[in-house]
Amino acid sequence: xxxxxxxxxxxxxxxxxxxxxxxxxxxxxxxxxxxxxxxxxxxxxxxxxxxxxxxxxxxxxxxxxxxxxxxxxxxxxxxxxxxxxxxxxxxxxxxxxxxxxxxxxxxxxxxxxxxxxxxxxxxxxxxxxxxxxxxxxxxxxxxxxxxxxxxxxxxxxxxxxxxxxxxxxxxxxxxxxxxxxxxxxxxxxxxxxxxxxxxxxxxxxxxxxxxxxxxxxxxxxxxxxxxxxxxxxxxxxxxxxxxxxxxxxxxxxxxxxxxxxxxxxxxxxxxxxxxxxxxxxxxxxxxxxxxxxxxxxxxxxxxxxxxxxxxxxxxxxxxxxxxxxxxxxxxxxxxxxxxxxxxxxxxxxxxxxxxxxxxxxxxxxxxxxxxxxxxxxxxxxxxxxxxxxxxxxxxxxxxxxxxxxxxxxxxxxxxxxxxxxx
Amino acid sequence: xxxxxxxxxxxxxxxxxxxxxxxxxxxxxxxxxxxxxxxxxxxxxxxxxxxxxxxxxxxxxxxxxxxxxxxxxxxxxxxxxxxxxxxxxxxxxxxxxxxxxxxxxxxxxxxxxxxxxxxxxxxxxxxxxxxxxxxxxxxxxxxxxxxxxxxxxxxxxxxxxxxxxxxxxxxxxxxxxxxxxxxxxxxxxxxxxxxxxxxxxxxxxxxxxxxxxxxxxxxxxxxxxxxxxxxxxxxxxxxxxxxxxxxxxxxxxxxxxxxxxxxxxxxxxxxxxxxxxxxxxxxx
Numbered sequence: 001x002x003x004x005x006x007x008x009x010x011x012x013x014x015x016x017x018x019x020x021x022x023x024x025x026x027x028x029x030x031x032x033x034x035x036x037x038x039x040x041x042x043x044x045x046x047x048x049x050x051x052x053x054x055x056x057x058x059x060x061x062x063x064x065x066x067x068x069x070x071x072x073x074x075x076x077x078x079x080x081x082x083x084x085x086x087x088x089x090x091x092x093x094x095x096x097x098x099x100x101x102x103x104x105x106x107x108x109x110x111x112x113x114x115x116x117x118x119x120x121x122x123x124x125x126x127x128x129x130x131x132x133x134x135x136x137x138x139x140x141x142x143x144x145x146x147x148x149x150x151x152x153x154x155x156x157x158x159x160x161x162x163x164x165x166x167x168x169x170x171x172x173x174x175x176x177x178x179x180x181x182x183x184x185x186x187x188x189x190x191x192x193x194x195x196x197x198x199x200x201x202x203x204x205x206x207x208x209x210x211x212x213x214x215x216x217x218x219x220x221x222x223x224x225x226x227x228x229x230x231x232x233x234x235x236x237x238x239x240x241x242x243x244x245x246x247x248x249x250x251x252x253x254x255x256x257x258x259x260x261x262x263x264x265x266x267x268x269x270x271x272x273x274x275x276x277x278x279x280x281x282x283x284x285x286x287x288x289x290x291x292x293x294x295x296x297x298x299x300x301x302x303x304x305x306x307x308x309x310x311x312x313x314x315x316x317x318x319x320x321x322x323x324x325x326x327x328x329x330x331x332x333x334x335x336x337x338x339x340x341x342x343x344x345x346x347x348x349x350x351x352x353x354x355x356x357x358x359x360x361x362x363x364x365x366x367x368x369x370x371x372x373x374x375x376x377x378x379x380x381x382x383x384x385x386x387x388x389x390x391x392x393x394x395x396x397x398x399x400x401x402x403x404x405x406x407x408x409x410x411x412x413x414x415x416x417x418x419x420x421x422x
Numbered sequence: 423x424x425x426x427x428x429x430x431x432x433x434x435x436x437x438x439x440x441x442x443x444x445x446x447x448x449x450x451x452x453x454x455x456x457x458x459x460x461x462x463x464x465x466x467x468x469x470x471x472x473x474x475x476x477x478x479x480x481x482x483x484x485x486x487x488x489x490x491x492x493x494x495x496x497x498x499x500x501x502x503x504x505x506x507x508x509x510x511x512x513x514x515x516x517x518x519x520x521x522x523x524x525x526x527x528x529x530x531x532x533x534x535x536x537x538x539x540x541x542x543x544x545x546x547x548x549x550x551x552x553x554x555x556x557x558x559x560x561x562x563x564x565x566x567x568x569x570x571x572x573x574x575x576x577x578x579x580x581x582x583x584x585x586x587x588x589x590x591x592x593x594x595x596x597x598x599x600x601x602x603x604x605x606x607x608x609x610x611x612x613x614x615x616x617x618x619x620x621x622x623x624x625x626x627x628x629x630x631x632x633x634x635x636x637x638x639x640x641x642x643x644x645x646x647x648x649x650x651x652x653x654x655x656x657x658x659x660x661x662x663x664x665x666x667x668x669x670x671x672x673x674x675x676x677x678x679x680x681x682x683x684x685x686x687x688x689x690x691x692x693x694x695x696x697x698x699x700x701x702x703x704x705x706x
Contacts, residue, residue, distance in 0.1 A: 319430045324606060324631065325580045326439045330428050333441070338592040342600040342608045343580040344621035344654060346633040 023183060024176055025387040029376035043378045046074035046113045046134075048101045048125055050086035052205075053139055054116030057166075058089055060371045061114070061378075070378050076104045079217070101125050105132040112162070112381045114374075115139060118220040119227045123148035126163065127155045135162040135384075137377045140240075141232040142398035149398045150420055153391065162386045164377050165394030167240045171369030171376060174313045174362040175241070178301075181308075181361065182245055187315070188305030190246060193284040195238035195300065197230070200293040202262055203270075222266035228405040229268025230288040235404065240397035241299050241310065242276065242284040249396045250276040250284065253404045254413040261291035274404050308361060316358040395422060426590065429454045433461040434555055435471070436579035442571050443590050453569045457562055464558055467495050468550045480539060481547050488531070488538040496537045502553060503530055505665045508684040510677060512669035514641035515548050552622075555582035556664030559618060563660065581621045584660055585614040599654045599691065602633040603698045610654065610691050610702055617688070618660035620667040623652045640672050647672060650695035653705075657687040666690065670705065678705055 047058050054077070061072065075086035076098040087097050098104045104113070105128060112135035115125050123143035126136045136156075142165055143149045156163035169175045181187065205218040220226035221233055243249055253276045257269035270291065276284040301308040307316045322330060325343040332339050380386040399420050407414040427450040430439040438461065440454060469475040476495050483489045491499075505513050506529070516529065531540045550557075555578040563584055566574055573587030575595050585595045594615050598608030602623055612619065624647050628634040638647045653670045657663040662685055670678050670690060682690065682705065690705035 320432060320437045322428070322430060322439060323437050323577070323580045325600070326428075326430075326441065326575075326577060329441055329575060333426055333443070333590055336591055338589060338596065340596040340598040340608055340611050342598045342606050343577070343583060343619075344623070344652065345580075345600040345602045345605050345631070346623045346625045346627040 023180055024170075026170065026376060026390045027176070028387070029379040030372075041069055041382065043068075043070040043381045044073045044109055044111045045070060045378075046076065046104050046107070046110050047072065047086060047090075048076045048104065048113050048115045048129075049117030049121075050075055050077045050082045050089070051079070051116065054082075054114075055085065055089065056370070057114055057116055057137075057139075057374065058086065061374050062089070062091055063371060064375050064378070068375060068378050069382075074098065074104050074107060074110060076101045079214075102128065105129055105134060110134060112137065112377070114377075116166075118217075119232055120144040120220070120225065123152050126152050130155045130159040130161040130163065133159075133161070135164075135377075135381045137162075137164045137166065137374070139166040140394065140398065141165075141228075141236040141401050142394060144226065144228070144232075144402075146399060146402050146417075146420060149395060149402070153395050153422065156391060160385075162377070162380050162384075163391055164373070164380065164386055165391065165398070166370075166373065167237065167394055167397065168369035168373045169237060169241055169310075170244070170390065170393065171372035173367060173369075175310060175369070177362045178308050178310050178315075179244060181315070182301065182303075183247075186306065187301065187303030187308055188318075190282055190301060190303045192282060192302045193242045193245065193300065194302070195235075195242065195284070195286045195298065196295055197234040197238065197288045197297045198293050198295050199290050201290060202264065203290055204264075219266075222268055224267045227268060228401060229266075230270075230272050230290070231274075231405050231408075232398075232401050234288055235272075235274065235286055236397050236401045238286060238299055239276070239284075239400050239404075240393055242286075243396055243400075244393060245301050246278055246280075246282060246284075248278050248280070248282075249416070250400055251279050252277045252413050252415050253400060253407045255404055255408045256411075257408045260289070269408070272408065274408070276400065276404070309358070310361070313361050314358040315361050392422060427454075431458055431461075433458070434465065434469075434558060434578055435551070436555075436581075437577075438579075439577045440574065441576075442566070442574035442586075444573050445569070445571055449569070453566065453571070456569075457565055460561055460565065461558060464554070464561070467492065468498065468554050468557070470547070470549045470551070477548060477550065484530075484539055484541045485544040485546065488533055488536070488540040490536060490538040493537060496532070496539065498550070498557060499530060499539060499548070500532060501661070502550065503528070503532075505553070505661075509665060509669035509681050510673075511641055512673045512677065512681060513552065513665045515550055515552065516546050516641075552668045553661060553664050555579075556618070556620065556659075556661035559584040559660035582660070582664060583614070583619040585617050585619075588615060599652065599693065601700060602650065602652060602693075603695070603700075605631050609693055609700055612654075612656055612689060614656070617656055617658060618663040619654060619656050620660070620663035621652060621654045622667040622671045624649060624671065638671060642672075650698070652693040654689075654691045654693075655687055656689035657685075662687065682706060 072090045072092055074096045075090055077083040077086055078099045113129045115138040122138050126138050129136050142152055207214050216223055255274035257272040259269055260271045262270045271289045273287040297311050299310045305318055325341045329341045403414050426443045428441050466475050468477050470477050472478055476491050480489050502515050528542055529546055531542050576584040589595050594613040597612045597614050599610040601607040601609050624636055624638045625633040626637040636646050636648050640647055653667045655663045655666040669681055692703040692705055693700045
């Protein structure tokens, strides 16, 4: 199975694997072959927050083909090791480096920023950037609080600036193929979706021994002031997938959480279970824990015809289609015909051990979508706009993350407040 | 037509399909689930691929010591050994195909009191694939009779078939043996009522249903049989149909007739190809 593909490959497989670009308008970004080669067409990017995820986004961007006509012109981080590393990684001797993002936003020769700071900073930086006339790519989840999520969304509309959120599965070929198969009825009526993300580790960044005051800054994921923990950092992806698969948003969420294993002073739960309900009766059940990794990460979408396991790129049919002879027999009975049924021929010999192991959803590509989403962002910036549903997907995923957290802490089943419905 | 029921599933490493009529849908669905549970249970007994199965455990341990097994597996292996003798060693569930393996004393040592089994020859490794579907069809037959299904067509991979009663608009189930080189073209037709049919071929089927590479080794000398050949056996016993289609496939003409004297089958046909041109030979 091929591991990586670029835009040209993507267009090729779109036509050969029947991924309908019309069903996913954001893929229109890959249709544009005109990048311009002049400086006036060049997309100038700045990176804000270059820790673990930000570093990956920077490296993924730099791995994109130069013909896309973009430059990384600025980097920003207020943590010295990340700041220095970002300068080195940018591969641009002229790169401008900042400790304060507000100074970066004053640059006139900057078109867009890519934000991968701690969650609680997303809203302020994104809103400031869009207000300063910059397009924004921001990591998920959108923000720490419901009003901030709404304000980010409204600022994007008001300022007419792109706000793209890092839901890379929306660009991953196997997910696109899977959603198309769902839309065309190939797994039947969905009854339930299950997703889980299990790890075995403390989820901590190492703190320099002589700087204990950096604990909350570097391990922000563990403190409620900055993050909803596993919900915003992990579930956000899978809530987006569930909503996307159902083409709906939930009507309610309930859940529970606890600290079972990592009693190390963290404030967020290391063990969570959530149930999201949809208006058609479908339940989306999500759980996460960080002291066992046997079951890993998966999204299981269960229809009456088939089950999809998207992370594994697998589809499992409930019933195999009839074999040729049986198909003929069924046809003859239905049509009232009495005819000989041909069977036999060469012998079927088991080559797979044990049991049915399903088929690949996409038999060619298993690539996750980070590079493709960044490539699309550059193209959107050049055009000055991005498809509306790209942001709506992210908005609803983020809103339901925060509602889920509220449900866990309140012990109540929560619905979406009217003011957050878009 | 009313009360016509079809369901399929994966079982015993192939496609399992049922077609029956004359039973209401909810009863049919319940019966199908019962059969699926039965097949799961059987695979846990007799699959040589499943590390959780009894047979897998037996293959791993029985060369060194007597291994207790369930009553069912004990009886199955006794039956299989009996068939090995009655087919003069041409049906042989030992998949390691050691040369000169035929007819030379007991392969398995049975202890009736402790229901345990030990391999006489440490090279023995059992694979019940050639008889497992027949054993399953026998149990399914009992199941559907108990549930008053009078008319049924049940298939494992279109090579192991069980029928009850008749086609909805005929007096029997009309079955044809398909040409391995021209799938869908019928070479020989049979009428089935309460019968089983098993088809074995020297070539295995490719993913697109065509004839692939050879896969049958002769149990006498362990050599790969490189001749295009099929055998179809019709019997009232699904197990005997399975056993015989395998045994007759590897046996020469004289041996075929010797073997058939030990069984009461209704019909047996052999297809031998010469440059992909089939010659049909009635063995019974």
